[in-house]
Amino acid sequence: MSAQYHPLVKRLLDGELSLAELPAELRAEGEQALRLIRGVDRAPVTLPATLDARVMATVRRHAASPVRRAWRRLTAPRDVELRLRVRPWTVWAGALAAAAAVVLLVSRAPAPSSPPRDAGLPARVASHDSVYVRFVLYAPGAQRVTVAGTFNQWDQNAAPLRPAGTNGVWATTLAVPIGQHQYAFIVDGERWVADPRAPAVDDGFGRRNSVVAVIAQGARTL
Amino acid sequence: MGLRDGATDGEIVRAVLAGDVERFAVLVCRYRDRYARYATRMLGSGDAAEDAVQDALVRAFDHLADCREPDKFAGWLFLILRNRCFAERRRRTRMERPLELADEAFAASGRPDGELEQAERSQALTAALQHLTAEQREVFVLKHVEGLPYDDIARLTGATVASLKMRMHRAYDRLRELLQEHA
Known part of the structure; x- marks a missing residue:
């Protein structure tokens, strides 16, 4: 068996073709490839609730840090408005x-x-x-x-x-x-x-x- | 301020930048699980994913002023997490053999009757994913785990649809090869 899927089988895996659209000689390969994809674990992942507290504790610490505050002030992009007053004769x-x-x-x-x-x-x-x-x-x-x-x-x-x-x-x-x-x-x-x-x-x-x-x-x- | 904040991401980002640090908790609550699955599949470990998501959220806060489009905070956070996951993969590649559990998982896929149980098949595939390149794994996870179309993946990652398809097709071949080797 070839280690590479037929291009049409890859399109089947991409969802661009259905199994019925494959030539008969490729259907077995297509079914095998679909079984591979069915093994994908799509179960949702829930992180521990303690993560929120840890993130916020770090965030509060960073927000209170004078060094980080100064750095943010220095690096934060700002909109700068330049006004030029020009007399008509100039x-x-x-x-x-x-x-x-x-x-x-x-x-x-x-x-x-x-x-x-x-x-x-x-x-x-x-x-x-x-x-x-x-x-x-x-x-x-x-x-x-x-x-x-x-x-x-x-x-x-x-x-x-x-x-x-x-x-x-x-x-x-x-x-x-x-x-x-x-x-x-x-x-x-x-x-x-x-x-x-x-x-x-x-x-x-x-x-x-x-x-x-x-x-x-x-x-x-x- | 409760975490069921109905404000948009952009409104919250602007509030945090204006000094209301506690509003950031709304974004943490909103996105920690949304991206947890991506991180878990990318890193192959729940603990590593937890660390990555936590680190990405803190980095997002630290660099919030760089978020040019606050209403697109989700995509911006995703890029931070993505970079974090790629960096972690690179670090692991240098430090250790990728996932010791992989061989066990592959062994489980070699049942004599050839009919894998769903859980075993899933375990084998999850292990095989860790042997793909980070780019191949990412496109596989985003398409087949997160269920995103190529157009959305291209928008998220900045890659073209053509290059994403090429990565994906190579990933299919590599997965087939890996699962055959261990079958």
Whole structure:
């Protein structure tokens, strides 16, 4: 007799087939296998009632143990709620900074070999990370106009504008790093003027600063 | 609080975790006998099963905070008991020959008339089970002693139905071989 049951007999033992479904030549083997399974002791097992008392005595001892209590406190998983209070302007600032960073990383253009040929905003790429931007202000009667901003550390003498003709228009072209910048014009060395063509934000000191976003493709007022 | 507590396992687990240690007695009462048969058949000894169940319940209390789904405490406790039984089997394998009673039981199965009495047959099979691997024995016990379908066994143990069937079929062959050898 083979030591292994026929696969169909194993399916019989698994309850997937009945004895009648076995081929006639396997029925004797099937009956013998079923006798084996009938020997299974399915009688319920009842443990002594004293087990409850023993378990609970141990449990109480463990619950009272300061070492175990400390260990449970250390190892017990907890739900932790993190709350982040964000002011709306920080979200916008973060988003703009992220956008500028993306633009900086993705859209770098090669430096041109020649300076800008024409005026107007926006201008051309100045280098890998800066773009020529033309600043224009209508200031009839002014003797001196400069532009200061985050791109030149607010140095009010670093970027003078020149008269563009005789009709009171002043202009200059600067290589401005890619990114978002705030700026303002200074008329005659004392009057700070926001660019009327650009949006402005409060500088926190009672003045208004203009805002420009410089990307590789040029400058864009927001 | 009486032990005929109608609360769900999850409610009791949460109460115990909140500091009501005595409510754990409800879970002890609820599960000690439910898993006693499994432990007895796995370990082949009532005393060993009692130790295993007691140890599993205490471990369950000690690690109750790790029970991620308190409403599934029963399955979680079963896994603790299962690990305990497997560890005990490994320890015995290293320390001693498995079950001295086995040969006596097999001897009883060799009656001349070939017709085993139910008790003798049961005794022989119980002894033979101890010669299976722990995995084979477990699937046999869960299917033929506890009466669970393969799907439920797979959920309990984490094994696939296909691998459980393979273990079981090898167990059938091994049992046949063992009982023939001693017949």
